[in-house]
Amino acid sequence: MxxxxxxxxxxxxxxxxxxxxxxxxxxxxxxxxxxxxxxxYTKPSEQRRQKKAAAIARNRKKQNKRVISKGAKK
Known part of the structure; x- marks a missing residue:
């Protein structure tokens, strides 16, 4: 190989x-x-915490993009 x-x-x-x-x-x-x-080395609990924080940030970013593309709701 x-x-x-x-x-x-x-x-x-x-x-x-x-x-x-x-x-x-x-x-x-x-x-x-x-x-x-x-x-x-990162403990498994820390890895889960980081993964969850990254998922929340991605979701928040996606929601902000969606609001901007559709325009602000009244």
């Missing part, structure tokens, strides 16, 4: 462009997010 690795080619000595592409790929795959999430 081949490890999941990124291969970025530097064309014409353009290291800055290659670095930008690498950063985009890392961001898209969520590698940095996973790294930060796994940096410290």
């Amino acid at each position: 081949q490890p999941d690795a990124f291969t970025i080619f530097v064309r014409n000595g353009n290291v800055d462009g290659a670095l930008r592409i690498l950063k985009k790929k890392i961001q898209k795959d969520g590698i940095l997010f996973e790294l930060r999430k796994k940096e410290f």
Whole structure:
């Protein structure tokens, strides 16, 4: 099995462009997010609490979007 690795080619000595592409790929795959999430141990109760808080925030954001798109009710 081949490890999941990124291969970025530097064309014409353009290291800055290659670095930008690498950063985009890392961001898209969520590698940095996973790294930060796994940096410290979180208890299962804390994970549930964070998950619930994220769900509430998503729901609140969705409701706000819905109100804005339909217009304010009188």
